[in-house]
Amino acid sequence: MTDPKIVYVDNGIANRFKDGTIEINRNLLQYPKLKEQIITHELNHTKLDKLNKKDFDHDLTITDQIDNKLLFKFMIKHPSALTQFLPLYYSSTRGWVIDANESIKWIVIISIIGLGFLIF
Numbered sequence: 001m002t003d004p005k006i007v008y009v010d011n012g013i014a015n016r017f018k019d020g021t022i023e024i025n026r027n028l029l030q031y032p033k034l035k036e037q038i039i040t041h042e043l044n045h046t047k048l049d050k051l052n053k054k055d056f057d058h059d060l061t062i063t064d065q066i067d068n069k070l071l072f073k074f075m076i077k078h079p080s081a082l083t084q085f086l087p088l089y090y091s092s093t094r095g096w097v098i099d100a101n102e103s104i105k106w107i108v109i110i111s112i113i114g115l116g117f118l119i120f
């Protein structure tokens with residue numbers, strides 16, 4: 001496997017792009033163990049461009065792949081990491097980016113809440 005191209009950014013946790021580049025929060029440099037786990041996670045995504053079940057499942061099981069306590073600590077200390085969970089965010093290197101997986105999660109959450117209102 002060739003070394004991935006890693007770009008350090010100020011927001012979010014990590015994202016992999018079509019061209020193979022991984023953008024990762026520079027504050028993770030202070031958490032080498034967590035950083036390795038996150039890069040491994042990103043590398044294990046498929047190279048498929050479109051949304052697919054395999055990548056979606058891979059994200060759903062992320063809690064088994066990384067040290068959650070450490071991630072929690074990291075997010076408390078660096079709240080800029082929370083932009084990771086937005087369906088749409090602004091990247092200084094890429095402009096506006098839509099995160100398809102996050103979008104689906106939000107659609108599911110909003111649908112469940114909406115359904116709750118309809119029923120009760």
Ligand SMILES: [Zn+2]
Binds near residue numbers: 041042045058
């Ligand atoms: Zn992922």
